[in-house]
Amino acid sequence: MSASSASATVPGATVAERAERAVTGMGDATPLGGSRAARPDPADPATAVVDDRGIVTGWSTGAERLLGYPRGEAVGSPVTRLIAPDAGSGDGLPDLSPAGTTALLRHRDGRPVPARVRAYPSVDRTGRAQRLLVVTSPEHSPPDLVTADEAFTQCRLPVILYDSALRAVRASAGAVRELGLGEERMRGRRVTDILPPHLCHRVEDGMGRVLASGEAEQFHVRGRARPDGPEKVWSVTVSPLTTPAGQVRHLEVSALDVTEQQLARERLALLNDVGAQVGSTLDVMRTAQEMADVTVGRLADFVTVDLLDSLCRGVEPRPSGTGTVPLRRVAQQSALPGVPEAVRAPGDVDDYPESAPPVRCLATGTPSLHRSEDAAIREWGRADPDRAEVVRGFGIHSIMVVPLRARGITLGVAVLVRHRREEPFSHDDLLLAEEIAARTAVAIDNARRYTLERGTALALQRSLLPSRFSAQEAVEAAHRYLPARTRAGLGGDWFDVIPLSGARVALVVGDVVGHGLRASATMGRLRTAVHTLADVDLPPDELLTHLDDLVTHLATEECTAYDEVDLDVPTGLIATCLYVVHDPVSSRCTAASAGHPPPVAVTPDGTAGFVDVPPGPPLGVGGLPFETVEWDVPPGSLLALYTDGLVQGAGHDLGRGLELLRRGLGRSAARPLETVCDELIRTLLPARPGDDVALLVARTRAFDADRVVTWDLPSDPAVVADARAQVLARLDAWRLRDAAFTAELVVSELVTNAIRYGQPPVQLRLIRGTALICEVSDGSGTAPHLRRARTYDEGGRGLLLVAQLAQRWGTRHHEGGKTIWAEIELAERDG
Template identity: 45%
Template sequence: MRGTLFADAPDGFPRSRGDAFAVVDARGTVTNWTPGAERLLGWAAAEARGPVSRLLWSRADGARLAGLVCPEHSVFLGPLLLRHREGTPVGVVLWGHPLAPDQWLLQAENAEAVRHDDLLGALLHGLFTESPFIIDVFDTDLCFLARNDSRIRATGFPDDFVGRTMREVSPPGLLDADAFEARQRLVLTSGRAMIGSEVRGRDPRDPDRDTVWSETILPLRGADGDVVALAHMVFDLTTEARARERLDLVNEASARIGSTLDVLHTAQELTDVAVPRFADFSYVNLLDTVLGGEEPRPGPVAETVPLRRAAATMVPDGPARTVVSPGEVDHFASMPGTPAARALATGKPVLLTGEELLVELEAADPVRAQLIRGFAVRSWLLVPMFARGAALGVVLFVRFSRAHSFEADDVLLAQEFVARAAVCIDNASRYTRERATAMTLQRNLLPQRLPLLATVETASRHLSRGSHAGLGGSWFDVIPLSGARTALVIGEAGGRGLHSAVSMGRLRTAVRTLADLDMAPEELLTHLSDQVKRFQDEQGGPTPGAAAPTCLYAIFDPITMRSLMASAGHAMPARLSPEGEVSVTGTPATPALGTGGVPFECAEMAHADGDLLALYTDGLLAPESGGGAVLRLGEALAGAGASAGSEPGEVADETLRRLVPGGHPGEDVSLLVARLHRLPPDRYATWDLPDAPESVGRARGLVTGKLAEWELAELEFTTELLVSELVTNAIRYGSPPVRLRLIRDRRLICEVGDGSSTSPHVRRALETDEGGRGLYLVSQLASLWGTRYHARGKTLWAEQPLPAPDGAPDDT
């Protein structure tokens, strides 16, 4: 410890101490005794005179002491036990000093007191000469009184520091002198210690990085309790602080990297975390297989594999020019023998100085070498990125504006958050791959193209959820039915991902199968709901947390210009009239598919020629619902109808633009727009026939005449056969009334209805049977045929393709 406070202290600690003295002559007789000795052993001076051996606890100590004393100088006689007047032992430490020829002065001190003083001395010696702490003592004017010579004290302090303040003697930039003096004054005025404050400064030995200290200021009090000085103790926490900063960076990387399931966004998050806290420039190069969502192959990477720039971040004041832009192939990194190739081959990071990097670049990439030379790159760290044993790419960190190169701890830190980012990028790549698979499956399960119908013009649009959300299960369909009718279907399978896409495919298949049976909408939904229950039973019950499937089924008849529709938990369609008015048919609330409850009900809607019908899923109006959402849909549909052309596709596009800005909905969106047209009266004919065998011949004549009018004479023969068999079947097995209808739509349709609900079926007649071949003949002549039931009986129908116009393909 140096300073005026300790200026008179001798080197080392005194070897003799205590006020107990005795004078002993050459014969070992005590001749003099001091009051201090009387206090120590209880013997008065008169009692103590005599042989010194009387005062020893062990008489053997007398001979030992006689051999230790020296007539030339003082000697330490060591610890021993003396006898107290009361007969108890007293531990002391004894010194001998020569007085005169044949006389010695013995000095004793209580051994416990000596031990206490030695411990105190050792403590002071450790604190002020060997302590890892910086220790200063200041007076009440904030001037130095003393300081220790700690090895961690910054360089640049003068030797003549006593009587001067820290502001006057500290090296420039070491600390904030104003803040330090404010802390000193606070302790002086409050009398309370300030313990463990973290302060930062710049040590002259390392001027480019903060040095962190833990500072304690203690008040030193006099006998009256007043503060007479300040003790200032400092411990260097720089190593711990930098380790904490590295840990904070790892934690920040864990929190910020991987916020989405997008590969490029995740790569950008990695470089944004690294710059500027860890590096001045950083980029991520990924393999094309990773960016494309392909399964990476474990094991070594070929030396010529292309690496594509996925993300890059530069400090704001860094060079603006870069060699490779995001999305481009980094040709240097993709070359064999480069640091990137070595890192991918070995799985170990590559750390180069600026000079070493220039050597690598001079021959392979002179343009980049020139840039590196202009950057004055100090340190270049390339870390390979692996996940599940497969290479994903490389991450580069560059320092050029800071004085310190990457150290061993920095390499470990870079590997840590690159490894964390690798997991996130691998997850994002796998998600991209699985999502692409699911979307491909979903696209293949949706109609690839809608049928071209004369009475219904349709257009569909399907938007999947945003790229960071799970795939939904919305779907739609357009199904041609008998009698020139058309079924319009839309629904949602519920759930997310592949399971939802598969469920959607099963629902669509089930609806098509039931639609072929020509069921009424409410009856079809009842059967579909039962089928959903069977699906759920196969899977062990409904999927937890998934919404129940919904469906809307509508049948449009272009002859009556009416639609019948039923809903299973789905929104009803919106109708846009040719005059621009929007309306929605309301039906009682019905349960979703597979949930049971109240039966499904059928609603009817009348149409004008040119009406526009819009069927949609809830995602179109999300997150709104209820009346406000329907009003918003009406406004968008009316606006789309007014601004767009008459084509349903144009109306659909404009509606989506108004309701889903940007084209990235929060939920799957399906929109089916249908323009409805009346079938012209000259394209169909209806006749009521008497319930008599003669009606068969009349029916053939009526049909022949109509075909001649339609210029379809080449279909007369097969049509007469079909009509003969259908009418004969109705008269023989059915009941009145019997009605014949001939429709010329995209195909020629023959329908015969009667009042019976008896189900006809095809059977194989024996050679000896006189009848039973009618429906078999119908099945052979017609391209499609079937039966549909209604409230007053049934209708048998059969379709034939129309002759193809010259140069046009036959519609089969």
């Protein structure tokens, strides 16, 4: 009930007071006794002021409209001119009072005008008595005050009027109904004596503020208006009832039941929060936990989320609906600290009996709403005593079981319970839980699919990267590979350590621009190509040239393939590569770069610096040659090759990252390589790198002089016997007598071929490592070819014999000609 409706029942501005104000102005007249409680309503049609001599001193527009006399003619004339003589008294006025009487007035044209006249005594500014006349037509009589009072009393809206002492004056029928107290019991009592404790303090505080400020307030309270009533949400309005002077004399407190509107807003807000907070990551358990965290305290007191165990193992979920079903707990949350209601921990697998509502929910895909005394819950409790004890111990009284379905697949089930809130779940709550579960299921399915795809891509990438390095003696190596942890997917970073002829080793690091399976597959093809080209013993610059041609060819093939099926994919294929060859015999390195960051070289004394490798164009750009650089590498030096993901990230720019890398390597020169890798990763990378990272660290070695012997041979067939003798003598000194026979045959064939088919100068070199390496060099660029000799051929069996006796053999070209080499396996050394 509004303030205007209630004003008729309390002291305040009257009709006469408001009418007088309209005719004479607020300061022109004062009611007798000084009270401002009897003034007319300005909405009344006609008002006039008559002094104690019966002369009209005030005339309103309504009076002019009713009787036809203009103001100039009416003011100053006797009132007898307006009223029939038989209805007047000594001054011509009838016996009138504020209650009013019916009289005949005289219109200017002489016709009688029936009207109801009310007279209000007052005084003018000088203190002389006067009367204020209020004239209305009989059909516009004032409202029946008794009817207005009954309207307030029977108002269905809870309304209570309070005086300035905050004590109840009146109460509507709606207040009586909601509070369960009669109006007589409420009258004279404060809010704290009427409302329950959880409501009264906020309401009374609001009343105090309104009483002090004179401004109405509106706020919401939640609770029970009486102990045995339902919990509701009330929109409470506290309005001041003021006197014409603006003084707050009474307060009106009205309450509107907005429970349904508030619940609708809360459900909408919960759905909005679910959409904003659930699925923030592509992690299955994190997504399920976000759903539980958002729901608890707002819809349920305890929530569990279980997924089919097969789904967690990467198998497409297919619930059978018969027998026990293994479900893995992926999330749970409670309004109580520590989640004491849980009988399983996250990550545990629980076998649900066939009769349990979650299993039925999985089989049918239909949600269900239960009370603790339902037959289905009791049957579940008999099959699972632990859960039955939890239901009894925590007073669980209402349960909802909702399936998690996405894209036609049932992934799992969510169970929501109440034990702290007394209200059971309603059908609207079940619909809300269904919507929450549907949104969560989509996020979980997205995370599941992403995890499967990422696992597949990661397995593919790791299968394309070296799991362990081939045996070699040129360097000691360690590596790290970290895949990107962003939604962009895996990248195309790779690394390798490739043994070469002559005890040399190739260190390779590359990066395919882009992410995803395409980048990983391209990386695998490039790594295979590098292996193949390295086996041919090409110099670094020539190797990168062939690799560049391959990338260009691959890009052309991809464009053609995707154009045929109208797929829009990136047409560019760009990669970078750094190829470094270390020779432990000469202690020198040769490197070439295709748009890749330069390597870091650290001397044994800890001096670290970037090698000035000429930066060639990235692979796939074409058109420009690659250049090589050579430098001496003392034994025990560190070489660090890396991709840009290591030195460029969110924490620092490229320049800062390179400087951190250089400093870190300088401090770690003498430490174990595994420690060096760990410290660099910890220093340069965040916990979740945004790009793939490949790091290869190698500590160089050098062969002692007594492990390498070289002979310059004249181009004379007679020197072959002498070469065999010198080799046998050296093997005897090295205590490699078991390899003497094989080495003698291999050296004899290679030296004979070099003298017969090659050109001077001819050189023989033996290298003692894990295998015995025999190398014969000559000035000819013609490479020998292995062929099958026919029965009656006199030659052609030399290389076949070498291939059969040696562990590996091959040819490498250089500026001065070629070198044919063979590796002979060594048994345990004599002596």
